[in-house]
Amino acid sequence: MKRFVSMLLFMSLFFTMFATVGQAAEVVPKLFLNGNLLTSAVNPQIINNATVVPVRTVSEGLGYQIVWDNTTKAATVTHGSNIIKLKLNDNIALVNDQKVQMDTTASVIKGTTLVPLRFIGEQFGLDFEWKATEKEVHMYEHATEPTEPVIPTDPAVPTGLITEVAYNGESTLTVSYEGVSKANKPLVLDSPKRIVFDFPNTGLNTFLSGQAVIDVTDSTYLQKIRYSLFSNSPPTVRLVIEISEDTGYVLTEDLGKFKLTFMPLADVPVDPNLPVDPPIVIDPQEPPASNDMFDVVIDPGHGGSDPGAKSVLNRWEKEFNLSVALKMKALLDKEPKIKAHFTRTGDTYPSLDDRIKFAENLKADLFMSIHANSGAASASGAETYYYRENSKALAAVIHKRLIAATKIKDRGVKKEAYKVIKQTTMPAVLIEAGFLSNSNDAKMLFDDAAQTRIATELVAGIKEYFKVK
Known part of the structure; x- marks a missing residue:
């Protein structure tokens, strides 16, 4: 104390x-x-x-x-x-x-x-x-105070030293080292998209600073490179590379050198030693053909402890998202060929991973996440997001219906790596029905008749995509 x-x-x-x-x-x-x-x-x-x-x-x-x-x-x-x-x-x-x-x-x-x-x-x-x-x-x-006497030990000595981190200005990053060094399996993170490499039992040569940042300009693949002595015990060097979307890489190792070569994801070679399933080709512009029931997952964004954005009307985004989803439920429950599933039907908060797992376990045919936007008071309009090519046709249909329902500015269909539409495998979209920070948009979004129009048009869009009468 x-x-x-x-x-x-x-x-x-x-x-x-x-x-x-x-x-x-x-x-x-x-x-x-x-x-x-x-x-x-x-x-x-x-x-x-x-x-x-x-x-x-x-x-x-x-x-x-x-x-x-x-x-x-x-x-x-x-x-x-x-x-x-x-x-x-x-x-x-x-x-x-x-x-x-x-x-x-x-x-x-x-x-x-x-x-x-x-x-x-x-x-x-x-x-x-x-x-x-x-x-x-x-x-x-904070240092942890031991409960029992600890016998002092000499600090760990790194088995390798990184001597240079060099970017060639185009598509290659080279990490040179002395001694023995290995790179752990990389971690890929989003917002911004980046690859994180840790080199355990490795230190930095005295010529390199404790932490350095390399800003990259005019590159198709890279945005920024930074490295640091992340830990002293055990000595660990961390390398973080911010990359553009749809960027892949190949890591090659030689004596005293790691070489990262960046390229479009589609150009990354496949390991010939890995088993490859026969390719399944699906036209991304066409929904799956089926006479059976279509399983559709509706995801009202946020909820529970995560209220989302606050509107100028002092109401929360999670309220709008759930209200539209429940109106959709009433309509979808009447459709004989569509089975609707909901990530939440009350004021609860399933994590993003829970929402993804829910849709994947169902092997759903379609995933739709409902949201409302926030920004400057002057910002207005609706937009629809997709990430994978198999979702592009769905996004076009849903966005057309969204604009018809809201009758506000058309901000277009956009590609973005939101987690729930990136990590699900079925056609998936995320809608932003309007700006809660804009008084006109907010009044429309919390109007019961407008919510009914939005729900009706979104259901019509799902039916249009599946060609269900």
């Missing part, structure tokens, strides 16, 4: 002093995590007398996963069973579904989410040290 009180006293003094310095001289501090310099496209800022820092930079430095949902304008940080949700322009965070007030709102600058440093310290369990002379903020993970 004494250590905790001392920590609070220090943090109070630190934030007061730092805010004063920031107002007088606009000092931009350097951020260090466990001794490693953290770099980001956006520097720490002073907002409403509170110091805010890039949450992705800190969380990824700790090995946490962070995902940005452009639909809800929210960032989700995951570490083990702990989940932190931060919403744009909101000073209330959800920590394991419990509301926590922050010193100031979460904000986005140049595409980077910034949150109060005090909140980072409290929720990520970090200690702070302010070095006034150097104008540096040092963050440290």
